[in-house]
């Protein structure tokens with residue numbers, strides 16, 4: 001996830017671009033840049049790190065000009081560095097991009113063979129080369145962008161500036177957001193509303209497969225085939241605070257609702273629906289190494305540990321490799337028996353958690369192969385690992401992890417399917433069926449969030465002064481029960497415990513009375529009947545029972561006080577859906593209590609201490 005901005009008008013554009021980028025910094029902050037036409041040529045300024053580094057460069061260089069584009073980067077292809085920062089200038093063409101070009105390898109090979117000198121590791125520079133080649137062949141900027149777009153597969157929001165036509169910008173969108181702002185004699189573009197809000201409230205939202213030419217007098221939108229699109233601007237009446245959080249009250253809520261988009265980005269280019277297979281993943285293993293894996297260790301902390309627990313279930317069930325999941329701080333220093341033939345998967349949103357980093361280093365020193373599953377490109381754990389398989393959730397601002405959890409689950413399930421297939425435990429038909437079902441996840445998650453939001457808010461309101469809350473689940477729902485309890489604890493400060501439902505009668509059942517809400521995860525899976533039995537036991541002891549169950553489950557409805565329904569899906573996919581109402585439950589309880597949801601007391605987003 002990156003942020004892009006553009007301006008064409010009568011004012012000096014550098015301050016406008018920087019201001020827009022500041023409002024988009026939540027989308028990425030590993031490098032930033034601007035490209036501004038100074039009357040003769042395009043001047044590019046780029047800086048690694050936070051936006052203030054670019055601000056400093058702009059302050060020194062003082063670029064003048066009234067047409068320009070800007071970018072704040074969240075690395076997806078190539079580590080954070082100046083050469084990989086946007087804008088990418090090729091010939092007379094400068095490009096900023098948010099998204100992922102799936103056919104980048106084929107494009108790179110083709111452009112290199114044709115003699116292009118490619119400087120960066122990014123997919124975006126390839127887009128700039130493509131557009132430049134069409135411009136040099138004599139096409140106008142609009143035609144050149146249109147021709148280049150026909151050669152791209154994947155997600156993009158693009159803004160393009162050419163020194164040959166400096167009175168306009170050309171923008172295009174597919175699967176990444178792009179908003180056009182209409183001012184008085186000036187036109188803007190940006191990745192979202194907040195970037196443009198101080199300048200105009202009249203906005204036009206570009207749809208997938210559309211492009212637009214922006215000039216001082218307004219925007220002309222067309223489809224890729226050239227057909228004209230007439231679209232009325234919408235007046236946006238958001239307050240500045242609402243705008244920062246895209247209209248949500250807290251970043252956490254925004255991130256909960258971003259999960260379908262984050263899932264789409266994470267699956268893109270990895271699931272191959274046409275072939276019905278998982279593409280070769282960036283995991284540092286080939287098929288023969290997959291066959292040689294003797295055992296898998298999953299190491300993580302906190303929410304990532306709960307994802308790792310679910311990953312163990314995926315890997316053992318599908319790939320039939322023995323898997324152990326370890327709290328990283330417990331694994332390190334206890335001389336674990338780990339070494340050659342072992343695959344260690346270190347799971348970490350930040351990629352910087354010290355306990356996970358040290359544990360993974362210890363395993364590597366003993367001869368194990370280390371695969372990092374991380375969200376922050378170029379962070380410490382992926383850097384020391386043999387392979388880095390990134391989630392593409394974009395920056396997570398809320399301390400309570402939500403979208404990074406579900407995208408970690410996706411990466412773990414893809415690794416499990418890949419291992420299972422390459423080790424001969426999943427045949428072509430079974431692999432295709434899993435790939436197809438996974439591809440439906442963004443849509444299923446969107447439906448679940450929309451259908452449960454109000455109901456869960458009502459339930460949370462009713463139970464928000466409970467002092468203790470229990471979460472129960474079996475099999476893949478057990479880590480989700482733990483995750484539900486952790487979410488509630490960390491943001492609402494309510495005492496909560498997650499248990500394997502089968503453990504109830506070994507002690508925790510003594511806690512139950514009429515004042516204790518019990519959230520039971522009982523989707524229709526191999527454990528369903530037994531979990532339903534636990535639900536009835538809790539009910540018999542007068543607990544307030546809230547069931548998270550498969551839609552249409554009348555038996556669960558009859559024995560619970562509240563029923564939250566999720567769509568019917570195969571067992572491997574239930575964790576992706578059952579966790580959503582639990583995130584919402586924690587959020588609404590905290591919100592009713594008035595705690596600091598995004599920055600709960602005593603916690604930090606990245607834990608780099610032991």
Ligand code: M6R
Nearest residue numbers: 302303304348349350353400401
């Ligand atoms: O960056 P990491 O995923 O390694 O962080 C691990 C934990 O610190 C993190 O998941 C923490 O538990 C979150 N606050 C959970 O919401």
